[in-house]
Amino acid sequence: MSQKMLVRRAAVLGAGVMGAQIAAHLTNAGVDTVLFDLPAKDGDPNGVVQKAIANLAKLSPAPLAGKGLAEAITPANYETGLEQLKTCDLIIEAIAERMDWKQDLYRKIAPFVPAHTVLASNTSGLGINALASVLPEELRHRFCGVHFFNPPRYMHLAELIPANTTDPAVLQGLETFLTTALGKGVVIAKDTPNFIGNRIGVFSILSVIHHTHAFGLGFDEVDALTGPLLGRPKSATYRTSDVVGLDTMAHVIKTMADTLPADPWHAYFASPAWLQALIGKGALGQKTGAGIFRKVGKDIVVLDLEKQDYRIADRAAAPDVVEILKLKNPAEKFAKLRESSHPQAQFLWACFRDLFHYSACHLADIADTARDVDFAIRWGYGWKLGPFETWQAAGWQQIAQWINDDIAAGKSMSQAPLPAWVTDGRTGVHSAEGSYSPARNAMVPRSALPVYQRQRFPDPVLGERFAPGTTAFENDGVRLWHDGDGIGVISFKTKMNTVSGAVLDGIQQAIALAEQQFDGVVIWQHADVFSAGADLAGALGALQAGQLDAFTAMVENFQRTSQRIKYAQVPVVSAVRGLALGGGCEFQMHSARTVAHLESYIGLVEAGVGLLPAGGGLKELATRASQHATGGDVFAELKKVFETIAMAKVSTSALNAKELGLLRADDKIVFHAHELLHIAKAEARALAEAGYRPPLPAHRIAVAGDVGIATFKMLLVNMLEGRFISPYDNEIAERIATILCGGKLDRGAWVDEEWLLTLERTHFVTLAQQEKTQARIAHMLKTGKPLRN
Structure with missing residues (x-):
């Protein structure tokens, strides 16, 4: 051990x-x-x-x-x-x-x-x-x-x-x-200069710099090619250099030059003249406000080496090159890049060829396995695939042949021969058995360290598959599955894990089944999005078709699902990471416990689309305020969360979600995303072992009533006059205040959950029928941004 x-x-x-x-x-x-x-x-x-x-x-x-x-x-x-x-x-x-x-x-x-x-x-x-x-x-x-x-x-x-x-x-x-x-x-990593990530990552940048010049491309043009089109971050190559700092960049290049004199690519380990000139002027990138790119007014300008000056950054990837990059089949994509006479396509092939060549020649020196190199580049540079995965996906032997052809033709950056193992008849360096280690001349499995047993679905490399578990129930919206350990797992099947009618029905059916067959249930998603909230497109369609009854029934079903989660006879634990918005946030609020990854961005964001939370979220906040009120002051508790809901705030972390009142004090925070399922299952099991019973129905919820509503309205007047909110924002916020305070009742009156749910539903359906709300929903669906109307 x-x-x-x-x-x-x-x-x-x-x-x-x-x-x-x-x-x-x-x-x-x-x-x-x-x-x-x-x-x-x-x-x-x-x-x-x-x-x-x-x-x-x-x-x-x-x-x-x-x-x-x-x-x-x-x-x-x-x-x-x-x-x-x-x-x-x-x-x-x-x-x-x-x-x-x-x-x-x-x-x-x-x-x-x-x-x-x-x-x-x-x-x-x-x-x-x-x-x-x-x-x-x-x-x-x-x-x-x-x-x-x-x-x-x-x-x-x-x-x-x-x-x-x-x-x-x-x-x-x-x-x-x-x-x-x-x-x-x-x-x-092995003790070699710049280790793995920066050794390969910085070489990739150096090869891009070399080929930018060789093919006569602009810096903005290269960034258009080497960002999301290749499955890499938006900051691509040159913008990333600006963010990192051009002085830092030059320092890392100098380290390579000083410490790797025998590297066959050593001739390229030098800062180009333009980089030295920018550093000499103090233009070090983002930290000094100018570098390869800079902002002039509203425009982004880019350094143009021919003009020796900045110009508007407007050069894009050529349409026919974009078409090649969109091809789903990697082998076809690389063949077309290599065949094309377009300088942008030639540039991309050259960059990949030299990256593959360099990675293969140095694998034995810098790392134990090809897996280490691919993970270092993916996790350190934000690429979707590492260099070896990219090569293998495109057809190992064919790419190796083309690299050899280019070495023979004097086209590659170095004449160093490919290592013998590259062309020994293999189809790649990753397989179900493990990843290739040149030192051991074998496929080496993942680390057997006990900590990795906590990762049910670790980050896979190309060719790795992890057993999907046994399906207990499935519909169009969700899948309930298990590993034979007494804990069921509900995973959504919709895009961005949005909540559709099938998801609502599926959760209810899955919980009913879980009560019969399992000790507990975890709601967990494969993706790094827990749920982006309600299916807005479906909701807008129903409204525009005038199907008000169907729309109201959907809202009722949403509330019924939240309540089903809360009052399930087995503990339901939500395992949250990434976005948990709207209905996604409400589901975790109703679960027995939430286990959240540190990078969880949680919020009741309905106000941003002209609506208000109606999946039981406001009801739940009003209930908690009543439970936690010291000296019976419910309003003081509500005031802590009101602005969060009315301004559609999203937490910046799971810790911040606790500060905003969207997670409970005893909810757990997890630091490794791939351990989330393990910890959530353990939590569900612990609750079950302790004789879990759902909470008793809340029949006596003390509310802030008409006095609370009036006080919130006074707060809103200042925000409206200061132009922090629009008149329509104000109307939505007043409705949120009305629900949180339990409606126009006396302060300190008692209500039950059904009363609050009816208030939510009534105000939600009323807002949904407004033109301004429908315009906000349509705008969000079209642009992904909120409309302030």
Whole structure:
């Protein structure tokens, strides 16, 4: 059994952008964290760190998942604070990328590092064995590299780099901690410059730079080609460089040039003249407001090398090249790219060819298996497929033949021969048995570390299939399935997991079956969207066809489904990740417990489309306000959630959803998306084992009544006069207030759930018939954006 690593307290050395954000993410995960930097020259010695902590609130995307978390980080400095290291179980060094500085710091801290503590360097490319050489003997076996990608809260990849002296048990303990506690996808890299992600990723950028020039393309043109059309992020290549920082980019390229003199592609490891010129002018990209791209007024302009000036960024991917890229069959797509005489198609083939060539030649040096390379690029650079998966999907032998032809013709960036294993008759490097390891000359299965048993559906590489479980019930909207463990799983089948009539009926039937056959039920989705809410297109169709009775019946069915979830005779646990909007949010509110991934964006957003929550969401908030009201002050409880609903706010994290009152205090937050199902099942099982009974029907709900409604209306007057809301927003908000307060009753009157559900339904159906609401729904369906009418 692997050694368990207990991290009660952690230290991060270095309060720069990266160090501060690593400290923030440790704090998100509930780890007591001390952040160190140099002592301030004047004032409070911890001033440098205090400034860095304050700066976390200004960064976007937000490194901290909850409002008060910044206060939980302890500031310290290397002169007066080193004693604090004696209480830390994990120390992550994240200072500037200089070997001498890092080694000096290690010498300074070594006397304060406890005998059990793990020390890791967050370096993006410096040698781990070289760093370890200055450590005392007893600390070397607890030292390794851990490379987080920026921003650490959101980027899934963490590269773990053992030194020759690292104890395997220490490495396994850290891998387990990074996976479960911080939610990372861990890849083990060899101690070579830039490790895996940046070695392959930066080479890919360098090859794009080379071929941009060779084929005479514009930077905007290349970004149009190398973004979503290839299954890569919108920021594509050059915009990504601007975001990362052109100085950082140049530094990484220089590291490759300095540390890889024998690399057959070494001639290309140099910053082009235009990049050096931009850096010389201080145009470093996004952080300085100008780089390869910049904003002038409302226009985006791009550097044009021919004009030696900026021009409007308007060059797009050619229509016939777009048609090729849209082809579903990868083999056909690559054949057509290679055949085409269009410079854009030639450019793309050349970039892929050189990326495949480089990846194959270096696989044995940098990683154990091809899986590690593909995961590093997917998780670190946001590509849908890694280089080896792309190659294999397009036909391994045919692509290998074309690469060899281009090497022979002198077209490729290097004359280095492809390794012999590439052309040994194989059809690829990934199969159901595992992924290819050149060192072992075998297909190697995934890690057997116990932490990975918690992932029922891990991120698959090409060719991997995970058993879908046994179907117990299925209709057009949902599937109820199980693994023979007594817990049923309901998964939706609609696009974006929207809630259609078939989903509503399916949930009710699945719960009825689960009450007979299972101990508990989990609502969980394969996709990273829990549910984008009601099927607006279907609803709008019914309204425009004048089918008001059918529409009202659908709303009733929605409410019936929520209540069925709440009062099921077995515990229903919602496993939420990604979007949980509208009806999706209401379903989790009615479940016995919610288990939410940290990156859950939860909201009752109906006001944005001119409606209000009517799947029992407002009823549930009114009920909770009555239960939690101290001294009978229901209004004070309602006030906390009213603005969230009226302004259609969406949480920025699961922690923030608790702050907004959309998750309950005892709902669980999970850091690894692929552990969500495991933890939700455990939660359902624990509730069942404890003799679960659904809550008793709420017959006595105290409401804020007419006084509450009047008070909310006064708040809305100020918002209307300040033009924060439109007159129609105001009307919707007044209706929301009316329902939350239980209608025009006396303050403190008692109502039951049915009363509140009827109020919801009546106001919802009234709004749905308004022209302005129908215009909002139509606009949202057409543009994906809210209409303020």
